[in-house]
Amino acid sequence: MKVIHFPYLALVLGIVMLMIVSIGRQVGPDGAVALPLLTLLVITEFAFFATGFGVYIALKHSLAIGFKPVYSLVALLCAALSVRLMLLGIDLWPL
Numbered sequence: 448m449k450v451i452h453f454p455y456l457a458l459v460l461g462i463v464m465l466m467i468v469s470i471g472r473q474v475g476p477d478g479a480v481a482l483p484l485l486t487l488l489v490i491t492e493f494a495f496f497a498t499g500f501g502v503y504i505a506l507k508h509s510l511a512i513g514f515k516p517v518y519s520l521v522a523l524l525c526a527a528l529s530v531r532l533m534l535l536g537i538d539l540w541p542l
Contacts, residue, residue: 451508454521457501461528464494468535484539491536498529 448456468490471482480487505522509515 450504454501454505454518454525457497458521458525458528461494461498461501461525461532464490464497465528465532465535468494468539472539484541487539488536491532491539495529495532495536498525498532501525502529 467482468487471487471490472480474480482490502522502525505518505525509518509522
């Protein structure tokens with residue numbers, strides 16, 4: 448796999464991880480969540496870094512070869528997903 452394909456992989460990985468966290472944080476009838484808190488935090492942190500690296504690689508590649516609309520859209524979606532995962536991780540953290 449070439450490095451230039453990583454943003455596509457990061458976008459799909461981030462979306463899947465976001466769905467897993469969204470399902471895993473739901474409270475059941477007995478008051479327990481489906482996934483433990485530490486697992487949810489690790490998943491969000493991993494997906495945050497993966498999408499962040501996807502943005503970095505996409506921007507670096509776009510500056511090297513020029514503007515491509517689809518590649519720039521993937522970079523923008525990875526950036527939005529990275530911010531969402533960061534906010535979700537902060538929201539999950541018990542203060």
